[in-house]
Amino acid sequence: MSLQAPGRATMRTRRGVVVAGALVGGLLFSACGAGPTATPPTVRTPSPPVTASSPPPTTTTQAGPAPAAGTTAVDTARPAPATAAPTAAPAGVATSGCAPMGSGIPAGAARREIIDVDGDGRPDTGWIEGGTTFGITTASGATFTIPIDLAGGGPRSVLVENPDSTGTIAALASDGRTAELLVVRNCALFPVTNAQGGHYQFDLGFRGTGTGVGCSQITGTSGRSLVGLNMHLDGAGQPHDVGRTQVIITATTARNGATDTVPTTGNPAAAASANTISCGDLTIRHDGVTEQH
Numbered sequence: 453m454s455l456q457a458p459g460r461a462t463m464r465t466r467r468g469v470v471v472a473g474a475l476v477g478g479l480l481f482s483a484c485g486a487g488p489t490a491t492p493p494t495v496r497t498p499s500p501p502v503t504a505s506s507p508p509p510t511t512t513t514q515a516g517p518a519p520a521a522g523t524t525a526v527d528t529a530r531p532a533p534a535t536a537a538p539t540a541a542p543a544g545v546a547t548s549g550c551a552p553m554g555s556g557i558p559a560g561a562a563r564r565e566i567i568d569v570d571g572d573g574r575p576d577t578g579w580i581e582g583g584t585t586f587g588i589t590t591a592s593g594a595t596f597t598i599p600i601d602l603a604g605g606g607p608r609s610v611l612v613e614n615p616d617s618t619g620t621i622a623a624l625a626s627d628g629r630t631a632e633l634l635v636v637r638n639c640a641l642f643p644v645t646n647a648q649g650g651h652y653q654f655d656l657g658f659r660g661t662g663t664g665v666g667c668s669q670i671t672g673t674s675g676r677s678l679v680g681l682n683m684h685l686d687g688a689g690q691p692h693d694v695g696r697t698q699v700i701i702t703a704t705t706a707r708n709g710a711t712d713t714v715p716t717t718g719n720p721a722a723a724a725s726a727n728t729i730s731c732g733d734l735t736i737r738h739d740g741v742t743e744q745h
Contacts, residue, residue, distance in 0.1 A: 548572060550639035554595025557587070564741035566612040567734075569621045569636045570594070578623075578741040583608045586625055586634075586741075588641065598641035601651065604629040611740040612636075613731035615667040615678035620701050622678060624665055624729050626736060629658045631665055631729055633678075635704060642704045652699075652706045654680050657727065667731035670698045671712040680708075683716070683726040691716040691723035 549572030557563055563579040566588070570576065574591035580600070581587065586608075587597035600608050604627030612623045621636040622644075631654040633644040644652045655662035664681040678699040686692040693716055698709030716723040729736040 549574075549592040550590045550594030550596075552593035553639070554589070554597075556593075556595050557589050560744075561587070562741055562744045564739075566739075566741070567614060567621075569612065570639060578610060578612055580608055580610065580741055580743040583743045586610050586623070586641070588612070588636065590639075594639050596640050598634060598643065600625050600632075601643075602627040602630060602632060607743050607745055609736050609740045609742040611729055611731070611734060611736040613667065613734055615676065615731055616701070617675040620678075622701065624654075624736065626656065626729060626740075629656055630654065631656060633699075633701075633706060635701065637704070644701065644704055644706045646705070647707055656729075664726045665729045666696075666725060668696065670696055670710045673698060673710050677709070678706075678731075681726040683723060691720075691726075693717075694722055694726040 548570075550570045557577065557579050558581045561579040561581040563577055565575050566578040568575055568591075569588055570590050570592065572590070572592060576588055576590045579587050579589065584600055585597050586600050587595060589595045600610075602608060602625065606626075606628030608625060608627055610623050610625045612621065614620065615622050623634040623636065623641070625632045625634060633652040633654070635642050635644055646652045654665050656665075657663045661682065662680050663683045666679050666681055667676050668679050669676050670679065678701060680697045680699060682695040682697075684692050684695060694714045695711065696714060697711045699706050700709045714722050716726075729740075
């Protein structure tokens with residue numbers, strides 16, 4: 453499903469190579485930083501121009517009807533992969549640290565410090581083993597894992613972020629072509645599914661339905677949320693605007709919400725952020741954990 457606004461017949465979706473970004477299975481495309489690729493990082497300046505991840509400007513216009521609830525730009529409705537986490541999602545996110553459990557970080561796994569995922573005020577550690585398993589080991593000594601179910605040949609990268617104002621802890625696992633949405637709930641990792649029961653995924657520029665993932669406030673909504681990004685090009689192949697679609701996460705499910713567009717004319721930061729996975733100051737390139745080759 454394309455989010456291109458009606459009357460934009462001369463535009464076509466950018467299908468460039470993504471660096472560490474990722475939507476395929478359930479949703480669309482989209483943004484936390486103008487983005488949910490060989491992706492350039494988001495430009496940061498003391499007084500940055502409006503980016504696809506910025507709060508909506510007053511001149512932003514609606515990009516047309518929002519996609520059908522619970523679908524993604526590429527909605528294959530593929531069954532969610534089996535996971536090492538419990539089969540039933542706990543009530544919510546831990547608030548005072550997870551109890552020690554699990555076997556810790558495997559020897560040789562790629563690792564990186566990530567945000568606090570269990571509410572104890574201390575940074576935790578994300579890691580990838582063999583390109584097929586993503587895990588989090590908290591400062592309190594808890595370890596929980598989930599399989600990475602991606603088919604692309606690129607190295608696996610995962611960015612852990614807090615995309616909205618409700619305390620959601622999300623993880624976006626990417627192979628450079630597709631990003632899968634995961635969530636942390638009560639010291640466990642879960643795949644996020646769409647309305648059709650498939651794994652919610654983002655296109656990162658290879659299927660014409662999206663180019664990145666980010667976190668921003670969509671026009672007419674309250675507060676920041678996860679967004680899918682889709683950069684549109686003009687007739688000369690230059691960036692014209694970025695379509696943004698709100699992704700509303702409830703427990704371990706997600707659906708599409710409101711949409712808007714952000715112009716890129718004279719604003720290279722918006723175009724750059726639409727071609728990667730980011731959230732606020734975090735980017736998958738600089739802050740994600742990437743498997744070792």
